[in-house]
Amino acid sequence: MSSKKIPVALLGATGSVGQKFVELLADHPRFEIAELAASERSAGKPYAEAAEWNMASPLPDALAASSVKTCDPAAVESRLVFSALDSSVAEEIESAFRDAGRLVVTNARNHRMDADVPLVIPEVNPDHLAVVEQKLRAGAGAIVANPNCSTIGMTLALKPLHDAFGVERVDVVTMQALSGAGFPGHPAAALHDNVLPFIAGEEEKLEIEPRKILGDLADDSFRDADLTVSAACHRVPVFDGHLEAVSVTLGKPATEAAIIEAWRSFTSEPQRLGLPSAPVPPIVYFDDPRLPQPRLQRDLGGGMTVSVGRLRPSPFFDYKFVVLSHNTVRGAAGGTVLIAELLDAKGLL
Amino acid sequence: MSSKKIPVALLGATGSVGQKFVELLADHPRFEIAELAASERSAGKPYAEAAEWNMASPLPDALAASSVKTCDPAAVESRLVFSALDSSVAEEIESAFRDAGRLVVTNARNHRMDADVPLVIPEVNPDHLAVVEQKLRAGAGAIVANPNCSTIGMTLALKPLHDAFGVERVDVVTMQALSGAGFPGHPAAALHDNVLPFIAGEEEKLEIEPRKILGDLADDSFRDADLTVSAACHRVPVFDGHLEAVSVTLGKPATEAAIIEAWRSFTSEPQRLGLPSAPVPPIVYFDDPRLPQPRLQRDLGGGMTVSVGRLRPSPFFDYKFVVLSHNTVRGAAGGTVLIAELLDAKGLL
Amino acid sequence: MSSKKIPVALLGATGSVGQKFVELLADHPRFEIAELAASERSAGKPYAEAAEWNMASPLPDALAASSVKTCDPAAVESRLVFSALDSSVAEEIESAFRDAGRLVVTNARNHRMDADVPLVIPEVNPDHLAVVEQKLRAGAGAIVANPNCSTIGMTLALKPLHDAFGVERVDVVTMQALSGAGFPGHPAAALHDNVLPFIAGEEEKLEIEPRKILGDLADDSFRDADLTVSAACHRVPVFDGHLEAVSVTLGKPATEAAIIEAWRSFTSEPQRLGLPSAPVPPIVYFDDPRLPQPRLQRDLGGGMTVSVGRLRPSPFFDYKFVVLSHNTVRGAAGGTVLIAELLDAKGLL
């Protein structure tokens, strides 16, 4: 990788995930936002005016005056494109960018299950990028996808167990943060002093995606892991941080100590490569049964660390535990940037 | 039952469950608070001064000036005693009242698993009161216990399924309201914008109590139901209303329609007797997948109705669903009052 | 007034204020919702489907299946019309209904300052209804308006002081509940763990409306009270209940005791007439400096009572105090219904 920063375009720049990309890339050592693109309604306006800025850190001056472009490959020059598009428009726009020879690293759900799209958590399945390696070296377009916010924390926590013992059954009940619904997302009058027992489409994603991510690559084809996931998803009045109560059945016996050791000793390619956004360690296990908690641990490792706690036996599965991860950092913008950092380190940009 | 109101003493009257009793009994057709008792610190003070009133309805004038007594059978006259005592003191005090010939109907956890104490949800196991019937008719003392707040909603929802199909395995993940922790309970700084993944002692209660409640009575002894419960308990920033994600394995096959019909057609002795606090119907099933929600349904039936929704198959159990119940009404003071109403209707007071 | 219930039409029935009207009128002794009307998008649908029901009490069965009408006088029969319309459409629609000979009692802001529209808090200026009396007796149309939610609590608290001592200057800083923004209102992501220091148009309403309400009627014309109000409005993460920090300068000296006595002895025409929604007493003053609080006192008197506390001297005005009122009951639907009850009691329906 060269020392000059790589220009990137950001599609869907005005939404809440787009703003989180802007925040995370503000001082990034390898990437630099060169172009901001959004819907027709925003196009042509200065970014500060088009985006209703809702982040706790200030909008970088350099981008405030930047004129927003349309999400059209003809209007956008950068080869590397981050997509924070809403799923209602992502499918078509991302295809157009790929067909125009761009590398789209996306947070949208639309292409995640495509046969030629790696669905990547860099610590879990960096090898899946092989599917697009030839295309990228040939200068062709490709799409690489970041999984759903509720999938990432859980699947990263499952990875060391899958490697050591095999994971066969996963039952998960989520308590998801409100920022996961985007902006405007839920009305305050709907979520205040309340829990919502249903998030449309969420349980399906959480039941399907881990199978692809934890699966193998054979002859450049993805083969799903032999793993069943059952999910029940809830929205709680917490700003950031998805907490998930997980039960697992493993392929072979494992002691509590061995499982905790598997988590604590886990490290992976992003850590070995020293990627800028890679947390060290990627997983923290807490002995204190009161932890992890969204407000206390969501920002660990700049929001990229996955926190685990309360490992204990289950009468119906082997073990129960809780996982916490920051849904808009590790689960969205940060995870997507980490994928691009991995591509960069592999010389694929 | 006679037409004159029955005087009752309330132990632990100043705490948050005690205040909820005061609120619920304000205009009760059968019971009348004759005596308020609390700790030494409160004794002798007017109730309005001893209690830091935290209910949304105003403190009844009639009780505001009432002088608080000590929790000592020598200082309290009423035969019928409601206990809202903290578990740190309930064991001894309730035993003392029973030994002094009083009927203690308690919300505290201490005596729940005693061999001579019925643990009662009036719609589920009204027959368990038989264990104390002889004593009560003889004018002797007895303790009758209300189950834990997280147990009640779930167990009431399981009852029709248990009757029709048998319930063998229950996996439950709770999202419990803050009022369940009493007052002061959690500091605002601990729960604000947060979820707590651990409630000391709660999972144990939820795993043990349903076995006793759904069990049989044989020769005046309780025989636990053959049922395994696995619980994971969480505190969420909601004022009232415990939401629980439940998975069940049944003893014989059941269709979704049959289960919903079992809930919708369920009625029991409190409804047949027309007890003042008995909700009609006791269980409501919602077809809308977005319901039930704590803020919208916790007050159904004056907080005594149990709401159920989202029935769907589980790959690991037979079915998953969510249950909601008001933790300080149905789950504490209201449930306890309903037990007393049942005793009254049976002529045991 | 006759003993048969008066049929009413409800315009804007699907919104959050509309739903509150439905809730409050569910068992009303005098009014009965005969027609529900809303936008073209809802017209023709059953009400249960058109409205995203967000109230804590269940939608009355009788109305669930009722077919929603359009907000057109040709489609609506009732002479008495409650308007919960959004201000973006209320002006024109309400004028059309008035011109069609209907009596529109409205919560919308559009016609509040019209010269022929009484802006009424029944305890404060019932005499202002005189302006429409002749028209109503003649069977002609008219509009009567309910003030803004932040105006009502404060102005009702000012009324006894104005009568006894004159009110000359009012400085008010509000902390307003989220339900005041309607539905969807603020995104959860905007208001969670936050305070918003700006509510568009709100300060203007709070500065102008009390002058008309506390003013006189001279030759059937309104003459504003000689009163200056300065307002600073904030939105806080509370579901219901506007709390307002008020400073006042009076026309003549008054002791604290005299002011508190003025509040405590205050009663007015709705109380004397025994109107169904009239709280007794209309104003409660709390000696405890920790009160009133939104969660504890907003539901007093069914949400119709105004709570006042913390009276103390100000170095810049005469006195400071806080006022609390329920913004969607006293401040919106409940206040509007009370106006109609007053019209009914005066024989004007």
Next chain:
Amino acid sequence: MSSKKIPVALLGATGSVGQKFVELLADHPRFEIAELAASERSAGKPYAEAAEWNMASPLPDALAASSVKTCDPAAVESRLVFSALDSSVAEEIESAFRDAGRLVVTNARNHRMDADVPLVIPEVNPDHLAVVEQKLRAGAGAIVANPNCSTIGMTLALKPLHDAFGVERVDVVTMQALSGAGFPGHPAAALHDNVLPFIAGEEEKLEIEPRKILGDLADDSFRDADLTVSAACHRVPVFDGHLEAVSVTLGKPATEAAIIEAWRSFTSEPQRLGLPSAPVPPIVYFDDPRLPQPRLQRDLGGGMTVSVGRLRPSPFFDYKFVVLSHNTVRGAAGGTVLIAELLDAKGLL
């Protein structure tokens, strides 16, 4: 100042302000926590065990195992002592440390109004340190105090106006964050979905402290500024960030533009000295009327920047505006550290 880090002792290390000190000093360029002291109950325990860690960043490893000392000058060696003591014990303990020759920089309220204790906001009255300069150069003990959290943001915002136009009258209504009450502070059941209209002792501090801080030093004596403050204090369910609605009367006429320019051009000694915790600029004025908001701006400048917005005329004063500052950073631990940085830069440590 030398290049080696200065060892400091932290009194009251286990409380919430103490923890914030630990968090802020974790990587401080000039200070290093050498000793942690707390109550007898904590003494002798490892800090990780004694403190119920409640910060969003992890407890530094270096301090986790550190044995907690008692708050006794005989047990503590460091000359520089930060006090995060509760006011119930601070008076005596801080006096003892001063008498033992230590420099106590405190956040506690007890000594703030003492004639020989400078009450310092480094950008506002750095000259007040002159009162202790001689003692410090002589190696004697002294106390320097940080003002109340609600005082600091407002007084810093008033400073440029006071310099340019004179500030004569200040009316302030606060909406204060829950972290300001310490830990445990308010029960969740008291503050959830609520606003508290009373904070014991708070209004008095906010009315008195600005007079000393904005006052002069004459012959080493403090002379209060000729300024009247009237305060009304409220607690709102926000984690961090006090928002205050302020009205001011100035000594001479000023245009809105001149006031905004006074804020925007303001800089002071901490900025000129480049102190590590000094924000640049110290005050930010927002043109967008929707800002500042606690969640969006409280972390500006690492929590040390004061945010101002909504300047507009008042009919009773000259102007109204809102001020926001982070109550536990700028308003407590961070402000106290900044005072020590100023003493360090002046060569007084």
